[in-house]
Amino acid sequence: MLQNSVTLTGRVFDIELKKVGKEHVVANANISFKTGKEENYNNISLVFWNKTAERAVRLLTAEKGVNAIVDGRLQQNKWKNDDGETRSRVQIVVGGFVVLDDSNFQSAGEPKAKATKKAAKPKPQPKPQSKKEEDDDDLFAGEPF
Numbered sequence: 001m002l003q004n005s006v007t008l009t010g011r012v013f014d015i016e017l018k019k020v021g022k023e024h025v026v027a028n029a030n031i032s033f034k035t036g037k038e039e040n041y042n043n044i045s046l047v048f049w050n051k052t053a054e055r056a057v058r059l060l061t062a063e064k065g066v067n068a069i070v071d072g073r074l075q076q077n078k079w080k081n082d083d084g085e086t087r088s089r090v091q092i093v094v095g096g097f098v099v100l101d102d103s104n105f106q107s108a109g110e111p112k113a114k115a116t117k118k119a120a121k122p123k124p125q126p127k128p129q130s131k132k133e134e135d136d137d138d139l140f141a142g143e144p145f
Helices: 050-059 131-138
Strands: 008-021 024-034 042-049 066-080 087-098 139-141
Touching: 008 050, 008 087, 042 050, 042 066, 050 087, 087 131
Parallel strands: 042 087
Antiparallel strands: 008 024, 008 066, 024 042, 066 087, 087 139
């Protein structure tokens, strides 16, 4: 039985990577998702750690955001502001994500080039040198949590 598990589909945007201590990195972002038939959207904060954070910055960075499915757990942070009021925020600690195909963006999160009359031949991609490099290019990016 899974406890505290959440999966959301939406547009990930405003991703920012920070170093925490000597060994860890964290990326903070937001995901926007539609809440019904009307044009109502909600945003929720996302937190990515270590390798998942590095992959998120590489794959989810685009001017208008990138469509993705994120999988993780809910976490609520509580603190007191300068006036002594208790504040809280719910966020998703992301364990993994999948980049969805989007007509405006490639899977790497970069805008696609506009079509021209004569299509350019794709450049051959070098093959990964090791199994580790192959793992970095998987569509599913995450660590077990």
